[in-house]
Amino acid sequence: MISNTLTKESNAAARAQTGIPADQLKSVVADVVSHQKIYDLHTHLYTPRFGTPVANRTGKVDPSGLMLWGVEELVTYHYLVAEVYRVVPASELPYEEFWKWPKSRQADHIWKHLFVENTPISEACRGVLTTLSKLGLDPNEKHLDAYRGFFAKQDPSEYIDKVMQLSNVHTITMTNPVFDDNERDRWLADPNVGADPRFKAVLRIDPLLRNFPQAAAKLSDWGYKVQSDPSAQTIDEVKRFLNQWLDRQQAIYMAVSLPPDFRYPANQTDTLALAGQTILEKAILPVCAERKLPFAMMIGSSLRTQPALRDAGDTSGLSDVTSVARLCRDFPGNKFLVTMLSRENQHELCVTARKFGNLMPFGCWWFLNNPSLITEITHMRFELLGTSFIPQHSDARILDQLVYKWDHSRNVIIQVLTEMYLRITQTGRRITRENIQHDVEKLLNGNFKAFLEQ
Ligand code: RAT
Numbered sequence: 506m507i508s509n510t511l512t513k514e515s516n517a518a519a520r521a522q523t524g525i526p527a528d529q530l531k532s533v534v535a536d537v538v539s540h541q542k543i544y545d546l547h548t549h550l551y552t553p554r555f556g557t558p559v560a561n562r563t564g565k566v567d568p569s570g571l572m573l574w575g576v577e578e579l580v581t582y583h584y585l586v587a588e589v590y591r592v593v594p595a596s597e598l599p600y601e602e603f604w605k606w607p608k609s610r611q612a613d614h615i616w617k618h619l620f621v622e623n624t625p626i627s628e629a630c631r632g633v634l635t636t637l638s639k640l641g642l643d644p645n646e647k648h649l650d651a652y653r654g655f656f657a658k659q660d661p662s663e664y665i666d667k668v669m670q671l672s673n674v675h676t677i678t679m680t681n682p683v684f685d686d687n688e689r690d691r692w693l694a695d696p697n698v699g700a701d702p703r704f705k706a707v708l709r710i711d712p713l714l715r716n717f718p719q720a721a722a723k724l725s726d727w728g729y730k731v732q733s734d735p736s737a738q739t740i741d742e743v744k745r746f747l748n749q750w751l752d753r754q755q756a757i758y759m760a761v762s763l764p765p766d767f768r769y770p771a772n773q774t775d776t777l778a779l780a781g782q783t784i785l786e787k788a789i790l791p792v793c794a795e796r797k798l799p800f801a802m803m804i805g806s807s808l809r810t811q812p813a814l815r816d817a818g819d820t821s822g823l824s825d826v827t828s829v830a831r832l833c834r835d836f837p838g839n840k841f842l843v844t845m846l847s848r849e850n851q852h853e854l855c856v857t858a859r860k861f862g863n864l865m866p867f868g869c870w871w872f873l874n875n876p877s878l879i880t881e882i883t884h885m886r887f888e889l890l891g892t893s894f895i896p897q898h899s900d901a902r903i904l905d906q907l908v909y910k911w912d913h914s915r916n917v918i919i920q921v922l923t924e925m926y927l928r929i930t931q932t933g934r935r936i937t938r939e940n941i942q943h944d945v946e947k948l949l950n951g952n953f954k955a956f957l958e959q
């Protein structure tokens with residue numbers, strides 16, 4: 506018995522001693538990264554109970570359903586709407602006209618101009634090609650009809666399993682904007698709408714911080730005793746509202762997207778920002794702290810810079826990392842998940858995370874979700890933070906995008922991680938498969954879980 510244990514221990518010790526030769530590092534890293542199941546902490550995907558507008562095998566189609574998937578949704582992704590307007594300008598196709606078209610016509614237009622008549626070279630275009638090809642479809646088709654039949658034959662719930670298997674994602678975190686009537690009504694009509702073991706919910710509350718008077722008007726319509734001026738009673742009512750919705754959704758964190766001019770503390774002459782600040786300090790952060798939930802701040806989105814483009818009309822702007830530092834310092838009992846949209850904010854955010862254990866930088870958000878920028882940002886994060894960050898989230902809006910967003914990001918992570926290990930081996934320090942498995946597990950799953958449990 507004793508000698509058996511000893512043999513096991515010495516075998517383990519011997520394995521730990523066996524460093525991976527430099528020329529094999531990349532293939533081992535690739536193997537480990539591709540086998541690691543991912544906890545995707547920010548998407549805009551939904552369970553089948555939220556309904557789907559996409560024709561499918563069950564025959565159940567809900568025109569305002571929230572679960573998006575299939576080729577027409579993929580091709581009309583708002584990133585691609587913006588790109589098609591680079592090729593066919595509004596002088597040729599007025600925005601209002603495009604929005605009046607049925608989705609199938611919009612999709613045909615985008616396919617023709619971005620995929621057939623031009624080389625689909627952008628990241629968002631390449632993503633569609635990766636997805637089609639990983640689904641076993643030929644990405645060279647001239648017309649979308651060649652794909653439509655494949656998607657119409659799917660059962661939405663089974664298709665979720667298929668996509669999660671292909672992308673190796675074990676949990677999809679939704680974004681659940683409670684101020685969106687379509688979304689809110691679905692939670693009220695069906696208490697189990699979010700109950701699906703593959704999904705987690707997130708309470709998204711942008712209007713509370715971006716425009717409190719507007720949010721207060723809605724809350725008051727919904728029966729809460731709130732006023733646009735955040736009095737003590739208003740604060741209590743906002744807390745009651747947040748707690749009710751966190752319970753209803755079983756949300757794993759609370760989230761907001763903030764504009765580039767978000768400042769903490771707020772500018773004393775900006776009454777709208779001051780109202781938001783009071784709600785943040787007195788309602789949102791206390792509720793998060795009591796429930797030990799992280800507060801996710803996604804900072805740097807300027808909404809509707811080009812309103813005619815709708816979702817595709819938002820842009821990014823330089824934000825203020827000092828504000829993040831102040832929040833982390835002044836609220837040590839809170840946990841902050843933070844991603845920033847501007848490339849220029851990334852270095853300062855890393856430096857700030859070195860100072861605050863309650864700050865977890867995550868993902869390469871939206872306009873940063875391009876291989877060149879993910880490479881740069883991930884390198885910098887490794888150099889400044891070791892493995893104590895979350896390198897990526899998918900931000901998928903259309904289920905099938907999980908396939909490409911994770912395929913592309915995995916490839917970058919493999920490349921960058923291999924370079925980091927090679928640098929270490931140059932010191933004479935050995936890198937083992939166990940080291941790599943340990944690191945990759947933290948990056949793609951464990952760091953997020955541990956932050957939730959902290
Ligand atoms: O990346 C996106 O699709 C954006 O439109 C936003 O949804 C952003 O990710 C957000 O969560 O606000």
Ligand code: ZN
Nearest residue numbers: 547548549900
């Ligand atoms: Zn998002």
